[in-house]
Amino acid sequence: MAVVRPVAILEHLNMPAWSEAQGNDIIRRHAGREGALLPILHDMQATFGHVPTPAVPVIAEALNLTRAEVHGVVSFYHDFRDKPAGRHVLKLCRAEACQSVNGERLARQFLDRFGVEWGGTTPDGRLTIEATYCLGLCASGPSAMLDGEVIGRLTKDSIDDIAREVG
Amino acid sequence: MATRIFVPRDAAARAVGADKVAAAIAEETKRKGIAVEIVRTGSRGLFWLEPLVEVETPAGRIGFGPVAAKDVASLFADGLPAASHALCVGRPEEIPFLKKQTRITFARCGIIDPLSLADYRAHGGMRGLERARSLGPAATVEEVTKSGLRGRGGAGFPTGIKWKTVADTAADRKYIVCNADEGDSGTYADRMIMEGDPFLLIEGMAIAGFAVGATKGYIYIRSEYPDAIRVMERAIVLAEREGLLGAEARFDLEVRVGAGAYVCGEETSLLESLEGKRGQVRAKPPLPAHKGLFGKPTVINNLISLATVPAILADGAEHYAALGMGRSRGTMPIQLAGNSKYGGLFEAAFGLTLGEIVEDIGGGTRTGRPARAVQVGGPLGAYFPRKLFDTPFDYEAFAGLDGLIGHGGVVVFDDTVDMAHQARFALEFCAIESCGKCTPCRIGSVRGTETMDKIIRGERVEANLALVTDLCQTLKFGSLCALGGFTPYPVMSAIRHFPEDFDRPRLKAAAE
Ligand SMILES: Cc1cc2nc3c(=O)[nH]c(=O)nc-3n(C[C@H](O)[C@H](O)[C@H](O)COP(=O)(O)O)c2cc1C
Ligand code: SF4
Ligand code: FES
Ligand code: FES
Numbered sequence: 001m002a003v004v005r006p007v008a009i010l011e012h013l014n015m016p017a018w019s020e021a022q023g024n025d026i027i028r029r030h031a032g033r034e035g036a037l038l039p040i041l042h043d044m045q046a047t048f049g050h051v052p053t054p055a056v057p058v059i060a061e062a063l064n065l066t067r068a069e070v071h072g073v074v075s076f077y078h079d080f081r082d083k084p085a086g087r088h089v090l091k092l093c094r095a096e097a098c099q100s101v102n103g104e105r106l107a108r109q110f111l112d113r114f115g116v117e118w119g120g121t122t123p124d125g126r127l128t129i130e131a132t133y134c135l136g137l138c139a140s141g142p143s144a145m146l147d148g149e150v151i152g153r154l155t156k157d158s159i160d161d162i163a164r165e166v167g
Numbered sequence: 168m169a170t171r172i173f174v175p176r177d178a179a180a181r182a183v184g185a186d187k188v189a190a191a192i193a194e195e196t197k198r199k200g201i202a203v204e205i206v207r208t209g210s211r212g213l214f215w216l217e218p219l220v221e222v223e224t225p226a227g228r229i230g231f232g233p234v235a236a237k238d239v240a241s242l243f244a245d246g247l248p249a250a251s252h253a254l255c256v257g258r259p260e261e262i263p264f265l266k267k268q269t270r271i272t273f274a275r276c277g278i279i280d281p282l283s284l285a286d287y288r289a290h291g292g293m294r295g296l297e298r299a300r301s302l303g304p305a306a307t308v309e310e311v312t313k314s315g316l317r318g319r320g321g322a323g324f325p326t327g328i329k330w331k332t333v334a335d336t337a338a339d340r341k342y343i344v345c346n347a348d349e350g351d352s353g354t355y356a357d358r359m360i361m362e363g364d365p366f367l368l369i370e371g372m373a374i375a376g377f378a379v380g381a382t383k384g385y386i387y388i389r390s391e392y393p394d395a396i397r398v399m400e401r402a403i404v405l406a407e408r409e410g411l412l413g414a415e416a417r418f419d420l421e422v423r424v425g426a427g428a429y430v431c432g433e434e435t436s437l438l439e440s441l442e443g444k445r446g447q448v449r450a451k452p453p454l455p456a457h458k459g460l461f462g463k464p465t466v467i468n469n470l471i472s473l474a475t476v477p478a479i480l481a482d483g484a485e486h487y488a489a490l491g492m493g494r495s496r497g498t499m500p501i502q503l504a505g506n507s508k509y510g511g512l513f514e515a516a517f518g519l520t521l522g523e524i525v526e527d528i529g530g531g532t533r534t535g536r537p538a539r540a541v542q543v544g545g546p547l548g549a550y551f552p553r554k555l556f557d558t559p560f561d562y563e564a565f566a567g568l569d570g571l572i573g574h575g576g577v578v579v580f581d582d583t584v585d586m587a588h589q590a591r592f593a594l595e596f597c598a599i600e601s602c603g604k605c606t607p608c609r610i611g612s613v614r615g616t617e618t619m620d621k622i623i624r625g626e627r628v629e630a631n632l633a634l635v636t637d638l639c640q641t642l643k644f645g646s647l648c649a650l651g652g653f654t655p656y657p658v659m660s661a662i663r664h665f666p667e668d669f670d671r672p673r674l675k676a677a678a679e
Contacts, residue, residue: 034461035423037443042390042424063443076445077426079390095352096542099592100505100580101533133429133546133596135391136355137179138578139214139503139510148393152182 015049015084022047023055027062037063037073041080049084086121086128088166091145095134103142106154113159127166169202170247173221173228175277177210177362178394179355184235185218191239192220201246209363211277212512213264215533216256222248230256264509264528269490271498272475273356273514276363282401284409287366293411295477299374302480307378308334311476313484315496319356320346320432320469321544321573321649323495323562326476329466332456333379336464341381343372344441344460344467347388347395348425348432351545353504353576356512357470361388361395364474365402369411369420371473374480375466376418384418385460386470387437389425396424429546429600433648434467436602447602448648469574471500492518495561505542505578506532515560522556525579536581540589540665544573546596547653549660550589569656586665590635591619593657597642597650607641608651614638615658622669632662632669 016022026043030036040059044051051074060070074080092107111129114122121128137143140152146162174180174189189205196203213219216232220242231242231254242248250257259265270276279286287293299307312327333341345368349357360368372384388396400422406412412420423441425431431440435449438460459465475497479487487497495517501524503510508530525531525538532538540550549570551558558564565572580589597612615638622631639655646652662669 035441035443038423038426038440042426073443073445076447077428079425079427095596096546096589096592097353097505097576097578099589100578100584132391132427133600134350134352134354135178136349136358137182138353138355138505138576139507140179140182140217141505143182145391150178150182150394152179 016047018048018052018054020054020058023052023058024062027059037065037070038077041074041077045080050081053082085130086125088126088147089128089130090162090166091130091132091135093133093135093137093141093143094131095138097134097138098141098143101141103154106142106156109156110159110162113163169204171206171223172203173206173208173223175210175218175363176207176281176394177217177277177359178392179214180210180217180219181394183217183233187236188218188220188234188239191236192243195239195243199243199246201243203247206280208278209276209281210359210512211259211265212273212359213259213262213509214511215509219256219259220248221259227258227260230259230262232256264511264513267528268514269498269516270514271478271487272367272471272500273359273364273512274478275367276359279364281363281365281398282405284366284405284411287364291481292366292477293370295480296370296374296377298480299377304334304378304380307374307480310480310484311378314479314487315484315491315494316472316475316479316487317495317562318469319471319475319499319574320434321351321571323572326468326472329456329468330375330379332454333381333464333466336457338464340383340461340463341379342460342463342465343375343379343381343384343473344438344465345372345384345386345470345473346432346434346437346467347386347392347470348437349389349392349470349574350429350432351548351574351576353542353545353578354502354574355504356500356502356575358392358395359512360470360474361392361399365399366406367474367477368399368470369402369406371476372420373411373416373418374476375468375473379464379466381464381466382417382419384420385441386420386422387425387431387441388422389432390427396422428602429596430602430648430650433602433650436648437467438465445602447604448650450647471574490516492516492559492561493563495563499560499572499575501560502574502576503529503579504576506534506538506581507577507579508533508535517559517561519560520556521551521558521560521577522553524560524577525556529577529579532579532581534581534583536583538579539582540580540584540586540661542578542580542589542657543576544571545576546593547571547649547656548573548576549656550586550664551660552664555664569660571653571656586661586668587619587623587671590658590661590669591616591623593654593661594619597654600650602648602650605646605651607638607645608647608654611638611642612651612654615642625671628670635662 219232221228431446436446440446594615
């Protein structure tokens with residue numbers, strides 16, 4: 001079932017709403033590639049901020065798969081979202097090396113400061129906080145990634161810095 | 168002539184401000200009319216010193232670190248930075264942490280411009296591929312076998328034997344797959360090579376392709392590594408332009424990006440993922456070497472395994488095999504992580520003891536408190552107490568203690584660690600990342616987490632510990648892959664070596 005999203009929210013997120021023409025463009029870019037499904041899904045998410053539900057049958061048709069197969073792949077991987085995230089996405093590392101330098105306590109302070117739980121988005125849609133398990137910055141923890149940019153040696157002060165950055 | 172200034176672009180350096188430092192240096196030197204050329208490099212792997220800025224002098228490079236953007240004005244106050252500056256660490260090669268290493272795989276990392284093929288060649292690159300071509304495919308495989316190189320992804324399987332199986336399997340198409348999923352907490356060696364010396368991996372994969380008769384290679388990189396993905400893709404384009412890849416070289420290379428599933432580091436799950444499917448583990452046999460990617464014979468190796476091959480070919484198998492202990496030959500990039508005073512990449516011959524690594528090299532903890540537990544080999548690795556600090560870094564020694572060296576991650580915890588929480592986390596991680604194929608792994612891990620919660624709350628501790636122990640037995644013997652099969656290592660080692668943490672009055676913790 002296609003979920004219709006209020007266009008206002010999507011504009012606010014600066015992501016285009018799902019369009020079949022744009023979706024087909026993405027699929028065409030990967031035509032002829034072996035195992036094209038993951039690259040297509042990554043591109044869908046980069047374009048629309050998530051993998052829109054109506055994209056599933058279109059991809060299935062193009063790759064000669066069933067909808068259930070495509071849906072199964074989308075839902076298997078932690079990266080793929082079925083609805084858009086906030087304008088900014090903060091990933092906090094919850095793996096062992098960051099735990100050893102008090103990452104969990106700091107993560108709790110981040111969540112409390114923005115009033116969300118793991119995976120949650122602030123009511124104004126400005127920030128989503130997600131868990132991640134290792135960013136490969138394990139000697140410089142606690143670590144995080146804000147909109148794809150890495151941050152190491154997080155401290156309590158980083159909370160204010162990030163709050164400023166996400167405006 | 169412009170003086171070259173080296174500033175790392177490694178993600179761990181960028182994470183602590185290297186880009187701002189590079190920008191500040193560009194601005195300050197321009198303002199003062201000091202002629203410099205800023206070269207962005209990989210990291211030397213001395214992360215407590217990052218951003219580590221190096222300045223070229225007639226006597227070699229001199230390092231300054233950790234440099235913040237606000238330090239740049241004082242660094243360039245009187246022209247080029249002087250050795251008298253408080254941040255000067257002297258010649259990097261003389262810093263004990265680097266001086267004590269045997270850098271083979273990481274020989275160039277942090278030194279060269281990662282995207283300059285000229286630099287790569289000038290520092291010994293491409294000699295391995297040239298020697299392989301002069302030896303021929305069969306002798307190349309033989310050389311890898313003789314070196315004693317074992318898989319650096321965790322299982323420690325002899326790389327040469329894997330290659331020989333693929334070489335001996337006839338097929339119209341074969342693949343080389345580089346496992347750059349690097350999901351283990353505490354590890355970053357793959358990432359450092361991709362960001363700091365990407366042509367090394369390209370050369371290693373080209374040698375593998377030549378040796379086994381494969382014409383196509385994939386590098387499967389986890390999505391958590393956007394920097395590595397960018398550098399690797401760029402390096403492939405440059406290598407194609409020079410004819411090192413492509414039709415002429417009869418070897419094509421492509422980057423594929425994972426999607427946040429730890430289990431996709433398991434080789435068969437990774438192949439499923441590359442084929443565009445859910446990353447569920449396949450039953451073996453068939454081995455990937457016989458029926459791998461799209462059913463074709465496939466070499467799947469960890470990135471470090473592949474990146475070590477060029478040096479083995481260039482300098483000869485004997486040279487590499489002369490290092491190490493027992494059946495662990497050559498060097499291992501040990502990755503000191505977590506609460507370590509001197510956290511970083513330490514490449515050394517096998518055989519150092521865990522205590523030497525944690526205390527002598529790592530300098531104990533960053534917090535200054537005593538190191539109490541060390542997890543070796545990622546989330547499926549055992550926790551070691553101080554009394555096992557004499558364990559040598561060697562595949563068999565760790566396996567003998569119900570542990571593993573895995574991909575070489577060493578995560579240090581101080582005495583504030585609560586091992587019951589760590590045991591709980593191991594089970595929770597298994598539950599989060601299970602591919603869902605086996606019942607013990609999918610359901611048992613959830614039950615185990617709940618049972619650990621009860622133990623932490625102080626409910627029927629003895630009976631519940633017996634339950635967790637039972638469950639670990641089921642996981643160990645009833646799982647298809649090592650995610651379920653090895654989760655008992657961290658859980659049981661925590662219970663066995665740190666029993667006092669499972670029997671604390673929990674009231675205090677609950678009140679916090
Ligand atoms: C759950 C799980 C995760 C794994 N993750 C990785 C990984 O991130 N990188 C890796 O090289 N090997 C990983 N492995 C090991 C691979 O299955 C495989 O042994 C390895 O890629 C073989 O290459 P090698 O012989 O060069 O080590 C993992 C195994 C399991 C069971
Ligand atoms: S042990 Fe877990 S991760 Fe491994 S195959 Fe079974 S269910 Fe999948
Ligand atoms: S454990 Fe947090 S970055 Fe590796
Ligand atoms: S495959 Fe049957 S229990 Fe794992």
